Amino acid sequence: MAIHLGILISNILGLLLFSGGMPMAACQRTITANGVVTVSGDKATLTLNATAEGTFQCSLDGGTFQSCHSGTMYTGVSPGSHVVDVRFMPKGVSQTLSLKLTFDVDSSTPPPTPTPTPVTKEVNSSVTVDGRDVTITLNTNIPSTFRCMLDNGRFRRCKSGDTFRSLDCGSHTLKIKCSPTGSDDEFDLRPLQFSVACPTIPGTLTLDGFVVVTGDSAAVTLSSTATGNFECSIDKVFERCYSGFVYHNLSPRRYCIRVRFTPTNSSQVIPFRNPICFRVRRTPSPTPIEVTATATITTSGDTATITLSSTGRGSFRCMVDDRRARKCKSGDTLSKLKPGKHTIEVQFTPRGSTNVITIPVMFNITVVETPFVITGQYQIAGNDVQVFFNTTKPATCTCKLGRMRPVPCMSGHVFQDVTAGMRSIQVMCRTNTRPRMKETLTLGPFMVMPQPPTRPPSPPPPHVIASGEVVNTCDIRLTFSANVTVTYLCRVNGGPWEACFSGKVFSGLQSGRNTIEIEASVVGFPGVKTTVRSNIDLTGQGCPLSISCPICNPTVVGSNFTFRFQANRPGARFFCSLNDEDPSPCSDEISYTIMRRRGQQKFTVTVEEGDDNITKMITFRSKYKSGQCQVLTCGDGVAVSGTAANLHFTSDDPEATFTCRLNRRPIGDCTSPLQLTDLPEGENKIVITPTCGGTAQGVKESITFTV
Template sequence: MRTLFRPGVLIIVVLGFAIAGCEGGPASESMDEPALALESCSEPFTQSFEPARLSGGRHFYFDAAALSFLDDPAYAVKEIFLNTTLRGHYKGDDFEIPLAINGLQAAPTNGAAFYELTRYVSNDDTSNVRHKLHKLAVNGGVSIHGFMLKAKQNKGEVKFSLQGNSLFALKGILEITGSYSGSCPTPKPSESPTPDPTSTPTPSATPDPVAPVTQILSVEPSAPVTASSLISFSFESDQLGSSFFCSLDGATAELCSSPLVLSGLSNGPHVFQVYAQNSAGLVDATGDTHEWAVDLVAPSVSISNLASLPALSGQDSVEFQLIADDAEAVFRCSLDDAEYMPCNSAQSYSQLSEGVHLFKVLAVDALGNVGEQPAQFQWIIDLTPPQTYIVQAAPVEAVTRNTTMSLQFAATESAVFECSLDHAIYQSCQSPVEYTALAQGLHRIEVRSVDLAGNIGVPASYSWTVDLSAPQLVLGNVTPQAGSLSNAALISVEFSADEAASFFCTFDGGVNASCISPFQVPVLTDGNHELKLQARDAAGNLSEVMTLGWVTDARAPSLSFGAITPTPASRSNSNWLTAVVNASEESILSCSLDAQNLGISSSPVQLSALAEGAHELIVGGVDRAGNHAAPIKHSFTVDLTAPVTTLGSAVGAITHETSNVFVFSASEAATFECNLNGVGFNACTSPIQISGFADGEHYFRVRATDLAGNLGPVVSALWTVDLTAPVVTLTVSRSANASIQFGFSSNEAGSVFTCSLDGAAFTSCSSPLAFSGLAIGNHSFIVRASDPQGNSDPAGVSHAWTVEPLVTTKIISVVPSATFTNQRTANFSFDTNVGVNFICGLDGGALAPCVSPVSYTGMVDGLHNFLVYAIDRWDVQDPVGAQYSWTVDGTVPVVVSITHSYTRSSATINWTTNEPSSAQLNWGVGTDTSRLIPDNGIYSTAHTVTITGLSSNTQYAYIVGGRDQAGNSYQYTKRAFRTNP
């Protein structure tokens, strides 16, 4: 009977047959037939994965599809590491950096240490840390291995999140190690030993063998119910050298070894059994058993109050009643596509914004199985009440005699309407609404709208008054008194009505026009005057007409100034004034100057000896009827003082600005004249801006003339425009490859400098300026100068140079090229990257200058070593150089010994040489040696050549030969033999 085994599959032992394994020592023998080797072998593996992306300096995303090998039962996972590089110095203490996988917190199993610091790099302040994922679990017992396998089966992705304040990850690698069980060759059955009939067995006392005891040491995961389709067992026997047989769910037991990982487990209960068999073939009949259940079915969830939830709501809060088909399941909710978060079976939200909202919920059972399809509900929140507005009212008057009212209205959105008249209870209504038989008095209609979400808008209102009574006029103060004779220049009548009304007046038979109280009208003509007055209320009701009359003589004389000398202007630089006064009728004049009464006067009025300052001349008059003329006045100022000018300039004595702003003022109101650079005075105003100035000196002059004509003194501003940039002189010196020193100066005193190295931003600098430790490659330096006026050359002065790489040496060719040679001459060609000179040495001799190529002759036998070093232009020597070693061998190998043996049809020739050499054989019948067994190319001191197909009882001759590794050939003298008959 022959049985083959596959890794991960269990067999039941058939008594009477033994099983040999690929590992764990030689197989035992069966009494009936030879044992066979297992057809599987185990070898270690390590696989590393870079994250598909790194987010936020702490979240590593891995493509679960790359983990497909986890489904292959041939892979037994042993360890899983997350190796990360973090910015900063970490200590490596347990729980220093907690870890979450796909949002689930990972916890250590059995309190095992799961985190360590592997290295801290002080140069760049980074820490290399390692999380031992195989020592962590989620959801109270699901291994990271199982969780990743679940993510792969769900075609999702795996996210590892590092937790900690101010944590920032630079990179990460996921590393998985274990063993892989592949196929190995099946050997032929071993031959059974042949009994020796002459031997006599010696009896001895042998104790009765005892069956081993099997024990399962550990199970991972160990929970009785798990969401992992993968499980790992570790087991042992109380007897050394025992083999094990395993069975899953009652299947035939097969040979197995500890630890054992089973993957791809189906949903439901499972039973694992393991039996030990000792070297005597005795099997533990009971074995050890582990029972558990795999739960891979995700729970489903529903919203139990879904039917009562409105699709359009006027509330900013909502509550969802959640129910799952698994009583132990928990819920994760998402609002408006936010991240799923833990939630309650009665999940509520408040203070929600207006608009469309989407609620989704998933159920997660106790093992971490997450439902694939969420229950969801979408609704709209409308918290904005509709706005109601009045479209049209008929009649439109606020006060009317009409006892009917029709009102049209509308809302800003779809809504129904409710109306209230004069504060009555709101009733349903439609636009237009009409009310009739309204009583006299004030009325008010209020209309409000209610939208589809139940929001009640602010009412829109319309008020008006129904008025059916005529108004009554009421007379107030009347000036002058009605029916009197007066010289009043104005008639004023105050009136009102017993209700709100408008009024209409007719004066002296004119147009009947709207008027208000008091009615005032100037008396333009002497004689009789009449006023008719009537009131009309807002509803159009008219009062009785009221008539009032007067007789007036109110014509007053009029005065005006004629010629005023020396000037009628408001300002004068003279101390006298003469003014002619004209009157419309004969009048008596009276004068005052600066509030001092001058008494009765006549035209012209003459003033003299006037002091500097402001003056006011007032002239009045009275006609014979006692009517006073309106006074006339002339205001003027006597100014005998010239104005003083103040001048300000925007720039100083020296500037690089090509424009200037001048601000000037006078000690009194005045006009100005300006003169730029001697072109003459012209009218100007302050401020004045002038641009386009060239290099050189400039001046600006200004003078003022006051309103009286007084001319003030000239004031000046002087400045110089400097537009010329300073010139920089640059000197350069170098004493080493990676160093340089610059000296620079400017042709203008007080200049400051800015410098830039290799295109960097310009910064302040001073001379001399040195740089050292420069990187290999091209470099550039620019220096710019700025004078005190801010003039600078934007290009500056620059210098470019190159820092050469470290000098290196290489050997290009060697003749001869073999490391073993019989040539006593050697030629070497060599080169360098930046060097200009070379020094060479042979076999430890002194180094001396040399050029490529270099030749050496007369080389003696033995090992030789050639060295060459390049030297750059800074006299720096390549510290490594290049070397070449070879061996010269001009000595022919010597045959030390030779023997031969032969049969009827073959012969074997053996010989040795004093040094490793190849072997060839010339041979033939009789004394002929023309036949050749070619050089075998194998260098050894012992040689064997076999000739077959020979004739019996025949004389043969042979010559041995070959060559050493340097190509020196050897040949021994001819030898002969005769084959057996």
């Protein structure tokens, strides 16, 4: 037994609206949804249909709405009358459609068909004309897609806001098709009629033109009653044209030329009302005319210029000395030819013919070799020497001053800070072209006079602000800054100076009052410095036992190594050992003598106070040799600040002098403290060499640091 109940929903989109005096059209759509209940015993099966995409929800006898579909079955239905409430939600529409399906388990009488509920969808369209540009506006209350066709063109996808540009003057028709999203249906909207007004200029303007066809050429004759410029288009692209303008090589068919005119001192563009149309007809092939070609060669040095001519149209190809043939034209130049005989085979192919005319041409290249000569001079300005030179051929040159390494150079190269004395310059050049030639020019010898040193005026002492704070109960973090670029040295409780930086943490301080001194030196002016002190009292802090060494590297005098250390508690006892020997009591300063042993050494000190004890191990390398002195660095090594660095060093020989070398650049004699400026970024290396007693060379010390 089947009971049918359908609902018809009519979506009427035939509204005719007007906006701004322009016509508007609407899209019409009808959606139909119906349902069928089939009863078999105590089972009821739903059959649901709709003409649009969407979802169904069902409720049996006032129960909860649940998702359902065609084929949903209710089982165990009790005898009697029942009602199924159905809700249909079309895709893209905010309204919900409802219907009731009634059935009786014992009766096959179908329930009455309910009245459908209408849902309206609206689409409004309009156009806005701006000069020769037209913009379309499409408004809809449901998602839709559109296709538009202007005049007799083709339908293309379009949307609201699209603009048709540079339309011809006169009336136009825009046809629009509407398709709701998710539907295969498409509806025609009311065509929109609009007009594009032709621009005018003051006075009377008359434009005229015609075309005269001759063979495959067309000559355009244009005239106007006002001065201005013409533009013509025969292939959708406008280009400047004039009366007498000729189109060549036209294929046999019908052509239409669109012409527009721009009056002088006016921005208005006025198109011809109608295009100028003409037809190019196929002409019989003319009687073949014999075509000839000639070729001549003109030489100059190692270059040759080709001159080609022919009595008809065609293309040339040239093959030089049995090489691959390439396209060529009159005036082409061959360069860098070797001396001797050469042959050029010129191949000419007349237009429209497969015959090839071959013209062999022989010529000789005679090159007069120009000698390679270097001339130059030098100029001395203080400690700077500038060299000027010229070469008779393009060349790459290097310059060498005395025993220095040659460097690439050009005329005007300057050697700066040349050491005083007799000097000479060698300019070595090699030609850039074959055959390769080398030549050397020696300038000098000449005398570079010593110049008195010039130093900039010393700046005022720096202004330093320092502050300290206690961290980790018994450590002190010191923060400081200066008003100029400086390098810093620090010392604690009168100990030795060591390189430091803002934010450094000092550990192992005394339980009572501690004094930290900071010395700031202006970069480039070691004598301009400022010293500030910061006092911090750690009394009552309960600091754990600690040990520190003011100079962690041992003090070396000959073969004697001296260690100094201190504890932060008075009355502490010390035990020392060297190279894993048994510890023995010692004071806060102890010396060892190491004879005939070089390499890695290990010194261990243990401090005890009450039940507390702590051990510190110091490793160092013995470089001692009989009769040699060595370099001793102070503090933590190199203190880096920006592109500047500061280094303190000494020697175990009080009379030792030093020479320094930075990044393979000799910087000559040096003293401590050593200030380095304008350092390159990355890793830097300085080598310090002592001279013992002013005569014998000592042990070199290499120090690497990063900027």
